Amino acid sequence: xxxxxxxxxxxxxxxxxxxxxxxxxxxxxxxxxxxxxxxxxxxxxxxxxxxxxxxxxxxxxxxxxxxxxxxxxxxxxxxxxxxxxxxxxxxxxxxxxxxxxxxxxxxxxxxxxxxxxxxxxxxxxxxxxxxxxxxxxxxxxxxxxxxxxxxxxxxxxxxxxxxxxxx
Amino acid sequence: xxxxxxxxxxxxxxxxxxxxxxxxxxxxxxxxxxxxxxxxxxxxxxxxxxxxxxxxxxxxxxxxxxxxxxxxxxxxxxxxxxxxxxxxxxxxxxxxxxxxxxxxxxxxxxxxxxxxxxxxxxxxxxxxxxxxxxxxxxxxxxxxxxxxxxxxxxxxxxxxxxxxxxx
DNA sequence: TATTGTTATACTCTATAACTATA
DNA sequence: TATAGTTATAGAGTATAACAATA
Numbered sequence: 001x002x003x004x005x006x007x008x009x010x011x012x013x014x015x016x017x018x019x020x021x022x023x024x025x026x027x028x029x030x031x032x033x034x035x036x037x038x039x040x041x042x043x044x045x046x047x048x049x050x051x052x053x054x055x056x057x058x059x060x061x062x063x064x065x066x067x068x069x070x071x072x073x074x075x076x077x078x079x080x081x082x083x084x085x086x087x088x089x090x091x092x093x094x095x096x097x098x099x100x101x102x103x104x105x106x107x108x109x110x111x112x113x114x115x116x117x118x119x120x121x122x123x124x125x126x127x128x129x130x131x132x133x134x135x136x137x138x139x140x141x142x143x144x145x146x147x148x149x150x151x152x153x154x155x156x157x158x159x160x161x162x163x164x165x166x167x
Numbered sequence: 168x169x170x171x172x173x174x175x176x177x178x179x180x181x182x183x184x185x186x187x188x189x190x191x192x193x194x195x196x197x198x199x200x201x202x203x204x205x206x207x208x209x210x211x212x213x214x215x216x217x218x219x220x221x222x223x224x225x226x227x228x229x230x231x232x233x234x235x236x237x238x239x240x241x242x243x244x245x246x247x248x249x250x251x252x253x254x255x256x257x258x259x260x261x262x263x264x265x266x267x268x269x270x271x272x273x274x275x276x277x278x279x280x281x282x283x284x285x286x287x288x289x290x291x292x293x294x295x296x297x298x299x300x301x302x303x304x305x306x307x308x309x310x311x312x313x314x315x316x317x318x319x320x321x322x323x324x325x326x327x328x329x330x331x332x333x334x
Numbered sequence: 335t336a337t338t339g340t341t342a343t344a345c346t347c348t349a350t351a352a353c354t355a356t357a
Numbered sequence: 358t359a360t361a362g363t364t365a366t367a368g369a370g371t372a373t374a375a376c377a378a379t380a
Contacts, residue, residue: 027194
């Protein structure tokens with residue numbers, strides 16, 4: 001019956017009101033639930049995100065992806081390799097050194113299934129928030145993201161994009 | 168003059184309205200800015216969080232921390248070791264196998280400096296959000312966190328706490 | 335030569351299994 | 358034996374440096 005023997009009841013939570021703490025906590029929980037939902041498709045959130053993005057930007061290059069998703073180009077290599085190996089991603093015509101990436105027919109089929117999972121997941125995690133509030137929430141998150149990137153300190157070492165998230 | 172040569176202007180963002188995407192994006196940006204702020208104190212966000220938590224819960228054990236912060240006990244070991252080595256953490260009297268942890272005088276001094284950094288950081292990232300909206304934001308984040316943990320799928324493998332975040 | 339793609343690598347975070355110590 | 362602490366380790370995720378290829 002798995003009793004937790006020494007569960008103290010006088011624990012103080014010094015982070016109760018901190019946006020930063022709740023942001024991280026919630027972000028982790030949401031990412032974990034998305035990973036669980038994607039498991040039947042044999043994709044993790046990173047791979048699924050890449051698949052969706054390329055589906056929406058057929059012909060884009062690795063550099064384009066790197067810029068759009070705030071990822072290091074080097075870290076995309078294993079993801080692209082896996083998706084290519086599985087046969088959902090095609091390396092198209094070269095544009096200079098760059099290579100145009102696009103989805104194969106199998107990739108498009110998988111894309112649609114991934115899209116369904118993302119949409120269902122999004123509805124699920126947002127089910128306690130009225131529609132109007134969701135827009136407000138996304139706007140607040142964008143504002144915070146912008147402010148965090150514009151922080152007084154030296155941000156040269158900070159990899160998160162220095163340009164505004166969205167106009 | 169570092170021109171980005173092939174910055175495409177026809178890039179589509181398929182995640183524009185997704186709460187999950189903005190949550191993660193913003194959480195990463197906020198964590199990075201906090202890490203930058205903590206650099207002068209030679210602490211990373213994990214270590215600083217641990218220091219603040221023990222400061223608020225003097226005499227707690229490693230198990231207490233593990234439960235409260237949703238961390239694996241094994242992963243706390245290097246953090247506790249570092250804080251002990253630096254001389255800010257003291258291993259107090261044993262309660263059975265457990266060891267009561269508390270801050271040394273130097274630890275209390277560092278705690279106060281960390282608290283200042285956290286408070287300043289919190290004000291900074293929230294500066295675009297009116298006070299009333301911040302409470303609303305935290306409430307929404309808590310609701311989402313709860314919903315994500317209660318997801319239909321099998322959550323046995325999901326490490327994020329299954330108990331409600333706060334009453 | 336500048337940009338792009340790639341490899342290798344390292345560091346952090348996180349998760350599990352196995353071991354030790356104590357009531 | 359159950360709980361607590363620890364060790365070792367493996368796997369993501371993310372960062373940098375260096376190299377190859379192409380205009």
